Amino acid sequence: MERISWNQYFMSQSHLLALRSTCERLAVGATIVREKRVIAGGYNGSVSGSVHCIDDGCKIIDGHCVRTIHAEVNAILQCAKFGVPTKGAEMYVTHFPCLNCCKTIIQSGIKKLFYATDYKNHPYALELFEDAGVEIQQVEVNYLNIDTKTKDKYYFISSLLHKLEENGVEEQEVKRLKEEASSLFTSLE
Numbered sequence: 001m002e003r004i005s006w007n008q009y010f011m012s013q014s015h016l017l018a019l020r021s022t023c024e025r026l027a028v029g030a031t032i033v034r035e036k037r038v039i040a041g042g043y044n045g046s047v048s049g050s051v052h053c054i055d056d057g058c059k060i061i062d063g064h065c066v067r068t069i070h071a072e073v074n075a076i077l078q079c080a081k082f083g084v085p086t087k088g089a090e091m092y093v094t095h096f097p098c099l100n101c102c103k104t105i106i107q108s109g110i111k112k113l114f115y116a117t118d119y120k121n122h123p124y125a126l127e128l129f130e131d132a133g134v135e136i137q138q139v140e141v142n143y144l145n146i147d148t149k150t151k152d153k154y155y156f157i158s159s160l161l162h163k164l165e166e167n168g169v170e171e172q173e174v175k176r177l178k179e180e181a182s183s184l185f186t187s188l189e
């Protein structure tokens with residue numbers, strides 16, 4: 001079998017972490033690497049000890065779920081918590097970070113950002129990265145045909161089923177469709 005590159009390896013780890021996400025809006029994973037070694041990882045989820053979006057629904061304010069800490073910040077905070085320097089490290093993240101995370105990444109001294117999927121890439125963030133001399137590179141996982149969007153698909157199907165329910169589709173029918181959907185996504189249970 002062909003040997004995979006470091007970029008593929010670390011980005012795969014971020015995709016795995018994304019599967020741990022507890023928010024229904026988007027599943028993001030982030031891995032911090034120094035000298036080809038993983039020093040921290042994070043996914044978007046609630047503050048420790050708080051309820052999860054997947055159990056209680058998202059807490060939406062102004063169109064955003066405010067319950068979660070973003071994956072990138074969680075990974076950086078893991079370094080803070082255990083006293084691991086982030087200066088000069090690299091980050092692999094599944095989606096292009098939001099503006100606040102971009103600022104946090106720059107300020108933490110991370111020198112290179114790898115991301116898999118474009119996600120509302122903010123022009124001001126690109127400007128900030130450029131000014132700070134942080135390199136950005138897109139890396140998509142492309143070996144073994146691993147489906148990195150499983151969780152996004154699962155949430156999409158869940159929201160469709162929820163809409164059916166809301167719009168008065170017969171209870172028995174929705175139940176049957178739900179069972180069929182969960183049998184297709186057994187790996188997430």
Ligand SMILES: [Zn+2]
Pocket residue numbers: 022023024025053057058059065066067068
């Ligand atoms: Zn949420």
Ligand SMILES: [Zn+2]
Pocket residue numbers: 070071072097098099100101102
């Ligand atoms: Zn963010």
